[in-house]
Amino acid sequence: MSDNPTTGTLRVKTGLAEMLKGGVIMDVVNAEQAKIAEDAGAVAVMSLERVPADIRAAGGVARMADPTRVDEIIEAVSIPVMAKCRIGHFVEAQVLQSLGVDYIDESEVLTPADEEHHVNKWDFTVPFVCGARNLGEALRRIGEGAAMIRTKGEPGTGNVVEAVRHMRTMLEEIAWVAGVREEQLFSVAKDLQAPYDLVKWVHENKTLPVVNFSAGGIATPCDAALMMQLGCDGVFVGSGIFKSGDPAKRAKAIVEATTHFTDADIIARVSRDLGEAMVGINISDIPDAERMQERGW
Amino acid sequence: MRVGVLALQGAFREHITDLEALGASVLPVRLPEQLDGLRGLVIPGGESTAIAKLMRTYGFYEPIRAKHAGGMAVWGTCAGAILMAAEIADARADQEPLGLLDAVVRRNAYGRQKDSFEADLQIAGFKEPFRGVFIRAPRIESVGPGVEVLATHGERIVAARDGNLMATTFHPELTGDPRLHRFFLDRVIGAK
Numbered sequence: 001m002s003d004n005p006t007t008g009t010l011r012v013k014t015g016l017a018e019m020l021k022g023g024v025i026m027d028v029v030n031a032e033q034a035k036i037a038e039d040a041g042a043v044a045v046m047s048l049e050r051v052p053a054d055i056r057a058a059g060g061v062a063r064m065a066d067p068t069r070v071d072e073i074i075e076a077v078s079i080p081v082m083a084k085c086r087i088g089h090f091v092e093a094q095v096l097q098s099l100g101v102d103y104i105d106e107s108e109v110l111t112p113a114d115e116e117h118h119v120n121k122w123d124f125t126v127p128f129v130c131g132a133r134n135l136g137e138a139l140r141r142i143g144e145g146a147a148m149i150r151t152k153g154e155p156g157t158g159n160v161v162e163a164v165r166h167m168r169t170m171l172e173e174i175a176w177v178a179g180v181r182e183e184q185l186f187s188v189a190k191d192l193q194a195p196y197d198l199v200k201w202v203h204e205n206k207t208l209p210v211v212n213f214s215a216g217g218i219a220t221p222c223d224a225a226l227m228m229q230l231g232c233d234g235v236f237v238g239s240g241i242f243k244s245g246d247p248a249k250r251a252k253a254i255v256e257a258t259t260h261f262t263d264a265d266i267i268a269r270v271s272r273d274l275g276e277a278m279v280g281i282n283i284s285d286i287p288d289a290e291r292m293q294e295r296g297w
Numbered sequence: 298m299r300v301g302v303l304a305l306q307g308a309f310r311e312h313i314t315d316l317e318a319l320g321a322s323v324l325p326v327r328l329p330e331q332l333d334g335l336r337g338l339v340i341p342g343g344e345s346t347a348i349a350k351l352m353r354t355y356g357f358y359e360p361i362r363a364k365h366a367g368g369m370a371v372w373g374t375c376a377g378a379i380l381m382a383a384e385i386a387d388a389r390a391d392q393e394p395l396g397l398l399d400a401v402v403r404r405n406a407y408g409r410q411k412d413s414f415e416a417d418l419q420i421a422g423f424k425e426p427f428r429g430v431f432i433r434a435p436r437i438e439s440v441g442p443g444v445e446v447l448a449t450h451g452e453r454i455v456a457a458r459d460g461n462l463m464a465t466t467f468h469p470e471l472t473g474d475p476r477l478h479r480f481f482l483d484r485v486i487g488a489k
Binding site: 005006007008009011012015016018019020021022023038039040041042043044078079080097100101102103125126127255256259260263 | 304305306307308309310311327342343344346347350351354375376389391404405409410411412413414415416430431432433450468471472
């Protein structure tokens with residue numbers, strides 16, 4: 001005896017993110033990279049046309065990946081496949097859902113398609129992850145239907161400083177909202193530009209209502225463990241793996257450091273002899289207009 | 298009662314919270330030596346390939362088998378159900394199950410994430426239905442003699458039990474319903 005199954009519920013959407021916790025999600029541009037990521041122990045792969053470091057180098061407009069590439073990646077691995085669409089580009093999102101991707105990342109790494117509106121994510125069966133630099137941004141995305149959040153960092157830099165800034169901001173603002181008196185929540189919601197009900201939820205539960213990963217600049221096992229110790233639920237690694245000297249070895253090392261994030265002996269062991277890390281970029285060397293984290297409203 | 302939750306990757310925190318709420322003393326297990334002295338072990342949901350790789354790298358296979366042979370109960374949910382089976386249908390070449398429960402399990406048996414679903418389940422011995430949350434869920438294709446089927450959804454086996462082993466293809470830790478956790482602590486642990 002059983003009722004008819006219900007798909008696309010919030011619990012099913014957020015539930016997949018719960019299953020990814022403690023894991024590493026890796027950017028891949030083709031099936032070969034996807035297999036390397038899966039073999040290294042990635043919990044999911046993120047399909048995109050170019051990794052952020054190459055998007056930065058190439059300039060121009062960055063879009064959703066070619067559906068043929070996405071298909072090849074879905075065919076190549078048995079772990080979940082995520083893919084990026086442009087902010088506000090709901091047709092790219094519709095196409096990604098039709099291709100069967102498991103999560104859509106409405107991502108500031110790609111060139112925004114709408115400078116006012118994000119995708120109405122409630123319209124979709126497939127869940128969305130969105131970037132955020134602070135609590136207000138996270139709650140706006142959740143209000144639009146995002147089932148998972150990642151702090152943005154500054155993608156394609158190999159520099160963890162912005163990832164740290166955004167994670168600390170998120171946690172400090174959660175602690176602040178948890179600590180105010182209930183009658184203050186209306187004004188807090190106004191300050192954060194966030195839906196009141198979600199602000200109240202954070203006040204009562206002292207955490208975000210969805211899983212929160214860290215992203216944007218993670219390049220080493222120590223970076224991954226740092227973000228985990230700061231309190232994120234898992235990490236995204238973009239350019240850090242496939243722009244490094246030995247992607248397979250570095251990917252496996254980052255996976256192990258993410259699991260054993262408080263065990264410095266293990267982190268030390270896996271950090272040895274990884275070859276060249278990706279060349280990093282100092283944030284102050286990036287012109288304001290090229291900072292991806294500023295995209296999203 | 299001291300129980301462990303394998304904490305390599307996945308939804309281990311929810312299992313820990315649920316078991317602690319029922320009065321158990323719960324240890325997150327990240328290294329094999331932490332299995333010592335446990336009456337039961339939960340292998341949580343997560344990505345079975347990622348968990349299996351970490352289990353191999355950190356040498357978990359033989360210690361879990363040995364502790365189970367010595368009486369440790371094991372409950373696997375979703376990825377955990379895959380890992381505790383005797384056989385994984387369609388497994389990747391490097392994906393080795395623990396071979397504890399006499400069952401054949403197939404990964405991603407319902408399709409992709411857009412096919413993930415919730416449904417009410419009738420579980421043997423429970424009066425009220427149990428809300429099953431199925432996320433890229435596996436299915437138990439067949440079970441050996443002596444394995445009791447606890448629940449089905451349609452034609453598919455979604456919960457099974459053999460003595461001190463239990464497998465569920467759905468996620469009780471995402472529903473806040475404590476009945477299966479209580480069943481594990483009261484009935485599965487210590488059973489022959």
